Amino acid sequence: MRFVLRRLGFFTLTLWAAVTLNFLLPRMMPGNPALAAIAGHRGSLSPGALRVMEAQFGLNTHQSLVAQYVKYIGDMATGNFGESLTTQPGNSVAHMVLDAIPWTLGLVGVTTVLAFILGTWIGIVSAWRHGGRVDSIMPPVFVIMTVVPYFWLGLVLILIFGVTLHWLPYFFTYDFTLTPGFNGAFIGNVLQHAILPSFTLLITTIGTWVLTMRNNMITTLSEDYVRMARAKGLPGRRIMLSYAARNAILPNVTGFAMSLGFVVGGAILIEYVFNYQGVGYLLLDAVNNDDYPLMQALFLLITVVVLVAILLSDIATAILDPRTREAS
Amino acid sequence: MAMPRTLGGGPGAAGRPGTGGPQVLVPAGGLPTPGAGITGARSLRRMVRAITANRKATTGAALLLIFSLVALFPGVIAHDDPTAEIYASKLGPSAHHLLGTTALGQDMFAQVIYGTRPVLEIALGVGIGATVIAMLIGVAAAYLGGLWDSVLNLITDVLLVIPLFPLLIVISRYLGVGGAGTEVMIVVITATGWSYTARQLRSQALSLRNRDFLEAARVRGERPLYIVVVEIIPTMTSLLVASFLTNALYAVLFSSGLQFIGLGDPNVISWGTMLYWAENNEAFQTGQVLWIIVPGLCIVALGAAFALLNYAFDEIGNPALRPVRSMRGKRVQPAQ
Numbered sequence: 001m002r003f004v005l006r007r008l009g010f011f012t013l014t015l016w017a018a019v020t021l022n023f024l025l026p027r028m029m030p031g032n033p034a035l036a037a038i039a040g041h042r043g044s045l046s047p048g049a050l051r052v053m054e055a056q057f058g059l060n061t062h063q064s065l066v067a068q069y070v071k072y073i074g075d076m077a078t079g080n081f082g083e084s085l086t087t088q089p090g091n092s093v094a095h096m097v098l099d100a101i102p103w104t105l106g107l108v109g110v111t112t113v114l115a116f117i118l119g120t121w122i123g124i125v126s127a128w129r130h131g132g133r134v135d136s137i138m139p140p141v142f143v144i145m146t147v148v149p150y151f152w153l154g155l156v157l158i159l160i161f162g163v164t165l166h167w168l169p170y171f172f173t174y175d176f177t178l179t180p181g182f183n184g185a186f187i188g189n190v191l192q193h194a195i196l197p198s199f200t201l202l203i204t205t206i207g208t209w210v211l212t213m214r215n216n217m218i219t220t221l222s223e224d225y226v227r228m229a230r231a232k233g234l235p236g237r238r239i240m241l242s243y244a245a246r247n248a249i250l251p252n253v254t255g256f257a258m259s260l261g262f263v264v265g266g267a268i269l270i271e272y273v274f275n276y277q278g279v280g281y282l283l284l285d286a287v288n289n290d291d292y293p294l295m296q297a298l299f300l301l302i303t304v305v306v307l308v309a310i311l312l313s314d315i316a317t318a319i320l321d322p323r324t325r326e327a328s
Numbered sequence: 329m330a331m332p333r334t335l336g337g338g339p340g341a342a343g344r345p346g347t348g349g350p351q352v353l354v355p356a357g358g359l360p361t362p363g364a365g366i367t368g369a370r371s372l373r374r375m376v377r378a379i380t381a382n383r384k385a386t387t388g389a390a391l392l393l394i395f396s397l398v399a400l401f402p403g404v405i406a407h408d409d410p411t412a413e414i415y416a417s418k419l420g421p422s423a424h425h426l427l428g429t430t431a432l433g434q435d436m437f438a439q440v441i442y443g444t445r446p447v448l449e450i451a452l453g454v455g456i457g458a459t460v461i462a463m464l465i466g467v468a469a470a471y472l473g474g475l476w477d478s479v480l481n482l483i484t485d486v487l488l489v490i491p492l493f494p495l496l497i498v499i500s501r502y503l504g505v506g507g508a509g510t511e512v513m514i515v516v517i518t519a520t521g522w523s524y525t526a527r528q529l530r531s532q533a534l535s536l537r538n539r540d541f542l543e544a545a546r547v548r549g550e551r552p553l554y555i556v557v558v559e560i561i562p563t564m565t566s567l568l569v570a571s572f573l574t575n576a577l578y579a580v581l582f583s584s585g586l587q588f589i590g591l592g593d594p595n596v597i598s599w600g601t602m603l604y605w606a607e608n609n610e611a612f613q614t615g616q617v618l619w620i621i622v623p624g625l626c627i628v629a630l631g632a633a634f635a636l637l638n639y640a641f642d643e644i645g646n647p648a649l650r651p652v653r654s655m656r657g658k659r660v661q662p663a664q
Contacts, residue, residue, distance in 0.1 A: 013482070014485075018490055025498065025502050140384055140387075140636065143384075143632070143635045143636055143639050147577065149584055152588075155612070155620050155624070156621070159617065218649055262491060265494045287497055287589075288590070290501075296498075299495070299498050302494050306490075307489060310489055
């Protein structure tokens with residue numbers, strides 16, 4: 001219980017740090033670029049929106065920094081993220097973010113789960129056949145796969161399967177000609193649009209799971225209890241899964257919990273390359289348009305999701321592994 | 329909270345692990361526990377021998393050497409000015425223009441060659457900078473203990489969980505006028521990226537705290553600075569090298585990603601900005617395939633150099649991971 005409370009404390013503190021970064025960054029930078037941007041968009045803003053914006057970034061206010069800060073924290077705590085400045089002027093930021101979330105969750109979330117399952121399995125089998133032909137060429141291949149930049153692989157896949165072969169769509173989340181709805185044609189179209197970005201993400205992330213699992217499993221395979229299991233004549237499959245893999249998988253599971261947290265902000269460049277209208281695309285849109293309220297809200301959202309995932313994984317680890325409880 | 333950092337939301341993920349940044353390689357196994365008597369020079373010599381004995385390490389080192397030479401003497405290899413827009417645009421590869429020309433009429437080969445230096449500068453700058461900061465903070469936290477340890481540890485933990493790539497995007501935007509140049513990139517990526525290593529180094533330093541050889545130094549009456557520099561830091565050589573390689577790799581991926589989306593200085597000639605201009609000029613639609621393929625391959629090759637070296641050091645530190653020469657006909661025994 002004390003452990004959970006400590007983690008909750010840490011969670012709150014990190015959240016506070018992220019909000020404070022959001023507050024301080026635009027005010028610390030030379031020339032206060034956020035203010036310059038607001039000034040630049042003055043003509044296109046309604047007076048009301050302008051006043052909100054000015055208040056949010058400390059322009060033309062006679063409030064002290066501390067008073068601004070208190071108000072800012074209050075706004076963030078009550079979910080008052082303001083209105084979009086330039087991307088969709090006047091639209092509620094919270095609304096825009098909520099619209100983008102399902103796309104990212106669907107694309108990156110599903111792919112992350114797939115990569116984890118597939119990668120862990122490959123790692124288990126590869127470690128089990130340590131020294132075999134596949135295992136001897138595999139580590140360097142996966143090491144190299146982990147350094148391929150997402151966005152570049154995305155471009156290459158677009159070139160091959162989109163521009164050249166015309167097999168798959170590579171722009172937007174669905175065809176503009178279709179009306180979104182819960183029917184076969186639309187769902188099929190959405191899935192088609194997800195294939196290339198999802199494949200890009202899968203290829204570039206799977207290596208980490210494979211290598212971590214393989215290397216942990218190899219270390220575990222040299223433990224005495226595994227030799228004992230062999231001596232008892234247990235079937236190989238049982239030793240592989242119930243003895244070695246079961247103990248070696250913990251780091252991968254922890255990593256998986258963390259990577260779920262990075263789902264929302266994790267594929268920014270993939271969404272950018274494929275014009276996939278998720279959270280990452282929205283963030284870059286906001287960045288390119290100097291839409292600071294939207295940018296701040298998204299950064300905060302991405303951080304909060306990570307924190308929640310870490311908190312949950314900590315609690316899960318504490319329940320599953322008594323050693324962590326004692327250590328703290 | 330000693331979790332492996334996965335999937336940074338980097339140019340890939342981030343981050344490093346995590347963060348919408350680049351992807352992270354999680355070193356397996358625990359921390360190496362060096363024997364008390366290993367001196368820096370000796371472990372360095374061992375390292376050189378290890379590199380030549382491990383095929384992955386040799387490949388990585390060779391790649392790194394080639395890129396370093398190209399970065400040092402670009403003029404020897406490419407004879408064109410990479411910025412001059414003086415040629416016909418969109419030429420195909422030829423003897424005059426090995427990779428053809430860009431849509432803006434620049435020689436692409438010269439751009440690839442001259443683009444090596446800024447990337448390596450960022451990799452080295454961040455690799456060294458982040459490692460030094462991590463070392464100072466990690467060792468200070470472990471050595472000073474008490475309140476200092478709690479505070480430094482907290483800062484490290486907070487930075488560790490804030491998604492790096494989105495943070496980099498936000499900071500780069502605020503810094504924004506004209507995009508981030510090489511120095512700014514180094515500072516920003518270093519400032520945000522040191523936390524993972526600091527945590528590792530702190531654990532290592534903590535595990536040493538009560539070892540006999542440190543006790544002996546204290547009894548001899550050595551000053552704390554001497555103990556830290558001469559006794560503690562040499563035992564961390566392998567972690568420091570791993571930290572340099574990991575941070576350099578992230579720097580390459582993060583900075584290329586930032587440049588690609590236009591947050592770098594578009595006038596710097598580097599692989600990331602080449603990709604930015606290629607994308608903006610619709611290189612694929614106009615058939616300028618090499619404009620995108622070649623800079624990307626260079627990023628992969630340089631990244632692979634750092635990653636292969638890192639992985640090889642992991643194998644060297646943990647002999648069980650080394651490739652097994654297969655024993656034909658026999659059941660493969662678990663490696664020792």
